Amino acid sequence: MLSRKKTMLIITILFVASMIMSACQPAATPVVTAEEPIVEQPVVAPTTEVKVEATKAPEPTAVISEPVNRDIVIAVPGDISGWDPAQTIIIWANEIVVNTYDNLIATMPATDEYGNPIRDMENFRPSLAESWEVKDEGKTYTFYLRKGVKFNNGDELKAQDVKDTFVYQTKVQAAVGRLTAILTIPDPEKQITVDDEYTVSFHLDAPNNLFLKAMTRPNYVIVNAKQIWESGSTDEEQQKFANANITGTGPYIVDNYEAGVQLVLKAKEDYWNGRPFFDHIIYKVVPTAENRLLLLKNGDVDLAYEIPLKDLEDLQNTPGIKVYTVPTYAQVLMYAGNLQQPPWNDVNLRMAIGYAIPYDTIIEDVTYGKAKRLKSWLPVGMEGYTEVSPLEYNLDKAKEYLTKAGYPDGKGLPPITFNLRQGTPEDEEIAVYIQAELAKLGITMEIQPLPLATHSDQISKHLLPFTFNIWSPYVPDPYYNFYFNYDMNKTGCCNYSDYKDQEITDWIQAIRSETDQEKRLEFILKVQEKLATVIPNIPIYQPTFNIAMRDNIEGFSYYPDNQLRYYEMSRK
Numbered sequence: 001m002l003s004r005k006k007t008m009l010i011i012t013i014l015f016v017a018s019m020i021m022s023a024c025q026p027a028a029t030p031v032v033t034a035e036e037p038i039v040e041q042p043v044v045a046p047t048t049e050v051k052v053e054a055t056k057a058p059e060p061t062a063v064i065s066e067p068v069n070r071d072i073v074i075a076v077p078g079d080i081s082g083w084d085p086a087q088t089i090i091i092w093a094n095e096i097v098v099n100t101y102d103n104l105i106a107t108m109p110a111t112d113e114y115g116n117p118i119r120d121m122e123n124f125r126p127s128l129a130e131s132w133e134v135k136d137e138g139k140t141y142t143f144y145l146r147k148g149v150k151f152n153n154g155d156e157l158k159a160q161d162v163k164d165t166f167v168y169q170t171k172v173q174a175a176v177g178r179l180t181a182i183l184t185i186p187d188p189e190k191q192i193t194v195d196d197e198y199t200v201s202f203h204l205d206a207p208n209n210l211f212l213k214a215m216t217r218p219n220y221v222i223v224n225a226k227q228i229w230e231s232g233s234t235d236e237e238q239q240k241f242a243n244a245n246i247t248g249t250g251p252y253i254v255d256n257y258e259a260g261v262q263l264v265l266k267a268k269e270d271y272w273n274g275r276p277f278f279d280h281i282i283y284k285v286v287p288t289a290e291n292r293l294l295l296l297k298n299g300d301v302d303l304a305y306e307i308p309l310k311d312l313e314d315l316q317n318t319p320g321i322k323v324y325t326v327p328t329y330a331q332v333l334m335y336a337g338n339l340q341q342p343p344w345n346d347v348n349l350r351m352a353i354g355y356a357i358p359y360d361t362i363i364e365d366v367t368y369g370k371a372k373r374l375k376s377w378l379p380v381g382m383e384g385y386t387e388v389s390p391l392e393y394n395l396d397k398a399k400e401y402l403t404k405a406g407y408p409d410g411k412g413l414p415p416i417t418f419n420l421r422q423g424t425p426e427d428e429e430i431a432v433y434i435q436a437e438l439a440k441l442g443i444t445m446e447i448q449p450l451p452l453a454t455h456s457d458q459i460s461k462h463l464l465p466f467t468f469n470i471w472s473p474y475v476p477d478p479y480y481n482f483y484f485n486y487d488m489n490k491t492g493c494c495n496y497s498d499y500k501d502q503e504i505t506d507w508i509q510a511i512r513s514e515t516d517q518e519k520r521l522e523f524i525l526k527v528q529e530k531l532a533t534v535i536p537n538i539p540i541y542q543p544t545f546n547i548a549m550r551d552n553i554e555g556f557s558y559y560p561d562n563q564l565r566y567y568e569m570s571r572k
Contacts, residue, residue: 068571070279072553075292075304077423078452079285080263083254084242085221086172094218095563099265099281101221101248104129104143104162105212109557116326117557121213121476128157128222128249138207145198149249149272151224157249159200163192164225172239182480183220184208184512206513213475218561223247251276251567260285277570289425296321296548302571303549303564308425309368315548322551325370325544326558329379329476332371333485334468334538335459335496343413344465344497348405350535354391355398356437363541366429370546374539377485377531384478384524388532389539395440402441410442419458419467422449427468430540462498468540469496474561478524479511486527486536499536 082088083096106127110120129143149157166188184204185191191203204211214220224247231241246253251273255266265281284301286292292304293311297318307315316323336353337344344350363371372380375387399409407413418435420427428449435445445466450458458464471494473481487508488500507523507530514520545558555569 070277070571071282072278072280072303072566072569072571073282073284073301075284075286075295075301077285077287077289077292077306078421079260080257080283081259081453082243083246084172084239085219085223086169087239087243088218094561096254096263096265097218097221098559098561098563099566100246100250100252100254101218101223102128102250103216103221105132105215107216107559112327114327116324118326119557119559121216121560124212124216136203138209139204140201141204141211142195142199142201145200146272147198150270151227151249152246152253152268153224153227155224155227157222158197159194161224161226162200162222163188163194165222166192166220168223168225168228169219171235182214182475182483183211207515208512210475210477210480210512213477214480217474218563221248221250252281255280276567278566281566287423289423296550299550302553303547305547306424307546307548309366309370309546312368312546312548320551321548323546323548324556324558325546327381328472328543328545328558328562329382329481329560330470330472330543330545330562331374331379332468332470332540332543334540335464335466336537337465337497338462339497339499339536343405343407346405347534348401349407349413350538351391352398352401352405352407352441353438354535354538355394355401356434356441357391357538357540358393358433358437359391359540360393362430362433366426366433367541367543371541371543374542376528377537377539378478378481378524378528379473379542382473382476382478382481384521384528386525386528388528390532391535391538395437398441402443407443410444413443415444415446416466418445418447419455419464420447420449421455421469422451430468459496460494462496464496469494470543472560472562476560478527479508482508482511482524482527486531497536499534501530501534504530 080093080096083093083100085097085101088094088097104127105124107119107121108123108125110118112118126146128146128149130146131144133142134140135142143162145157145159145162151157151161155161166185170186170188183202184206185202186205191205193201193203195201202211223242227247228238228242231245232238249272251268251271252265253268254263256262256264262285263283267276267279269275284295286295286304289306289308292301293307293315295301296304296307296315299320312323312325315321334353334357336350339345359373363369363373374380375389375391376385377389378385402408402410416438418431420431428447431447435447438445455464455467459467459469471485473484484494486495486499486501486504488495488502488505504527507527510523511520511527514523545562547556547564549556552572553569554572556564557568559565
């Protein structure tokens with residue numbers, strides 16, 4: 001038996017040893033959320049020198065603790081290929097863009113009425129630009145750049161690089177006209193000036209209240225255009241290089257890519273806004289929803305996209321998983337081939353299809369009541385939204401319009417091929433419902449799934465005879481929504497039916513330039529009412545954004561572009 005004195009001596013030695021060991025442990029690595037630029041604080045030296053001599057202590061017993069997993073694994077339904085910001089249209093490719101490039105400015109975090117984390121599209125924070133000014137009654141925007149920011153190849157970001165970015169973007173995007181229409185700078189070579197090494201100004205044709213909102217979009221990140229131009233002598237060579245290489249300033253770079261298998265992004269150690277928490281972002285291609293769900297439940301992935309709505313309630317009650325359901329401005333729209341070609345150039349046929357869709361059944365049985373019925377060509381809640389659509393489920397009216405189109409009881413109408421986005425269970429369910437209703441009209445519809453990348457490519461080229469797609473306005477404004485979908489000068493994204501109407505095009509442009517709010521609302525209403533008579537596509541429902549992830553993932557925030565910023569996230 002040890003004496004009381006010896007016992008107390010041992011306890012004292014062990015206590016001193018534990019204090020010494022604690023003092024010798026390395027400091028915890030800070031988690032950087034990238035919400036605000038990092039500001040280095042001056043180090044203040046102590047006024048009095050303190051000398052500490054430690055008494056040698058016995059070797060402590062090792063304590064084994066499992067390190068925090070600094071990789072995040074995401075299951076996606078389709079392949080990821082090509083990440084040039086000027087060319088991307090696939091949602092997963094855009095998500096690569098927002099995690100590997102930076103914009104001049106960024107949106108602010110906020111919460112919706114249900115407490116869900118969202119982004120405030122009316123207020124902005126610095127990013128590559130430390131500050132900015134609006135001059136000339138809203139026609140000039142001047143940005144003052146952050147110094148010392150480096151592109152991935154080591155070049156420092158300068159004002160000329162910002163101008164070169166938009167010169168490059170304009171050339172690549174000539175077919176879709178994004179810059180001309182949204183930013184009001186049709187000639188960036190002349191309309192963007194390099195005021196000094198770190199100051200750049202945008203001189204707009206007219207005041208544009210969408211400008212700052214648009215500057216936060218994935219397509220307007222800053223690229224190293226000089227590096228792209230030096231990669232080849234032809235446009236084709238340059239665009240091929242830009243689609244395979246990250247030329248940005250963002251927090252991640254491509255580490256590994258296996259087509260159809262996975263994409264791995266690696267954190268940049270010297271990122272200007274602090275190293276992100278996750279070492280790697282690993283996208284795993286998992287085509288079937290069932291497998292994505294299983295991997296998430298088993299903890300093999302941290303996050304899964306396109307989880308069937310029918311499984312959300314189960315997931316919400318699954319230990320270790322949390323589900324976010326956020327209202328959106330997205331719209332699920334049905335597109336009827338190319339409106340410039342038969343048979344879809346006949347509005348009567350489009351009306352017949354529109355009256356054959358069981359809207360309420362789809363919302364209740366497919367979305368489990370989470371979606372909103374769309375009765376216009378604007379999303380519910382957006383400025384100027386008015387219920388103008390005549391479409392409802394009515395097979396008698398569908399038969400009348402089918403006869404007007406020259407296909408009584410479906411006679412003479414060739415079978416319709418309905419192309420789906422592969423790996424989207426709700427799309428498949430909806431297609432089956434529509435297939436059954438069209439059969440009652442004597443119309444044969446064949447369902448054919450397509451890989452996500454193939455579907456996105458073909459729908460943008462008006463090659464799909466019949467399909468539906470989800471449209472999400474990155475900028476929640478009627479002009480933005482109408483322009484991309486119904487301006488006759490738009491090709492590619494997202495006028496997928498190649499709709500042409502000069503009157504509507506003129507009204508859309510008036511919405512952009514009109515400063516009188518009442519007059520602007522009048523034009524917004526005119527566009528909706530005209531679309532209700534011509535049915536260029538069929539609005540079905542307005543979905544929620546649903547994302548399921550492991551409950552130890554923190555920092556999620558919903559953006560209107562539906563892409564997640566993993567550099568803002570961490571693991572607890």
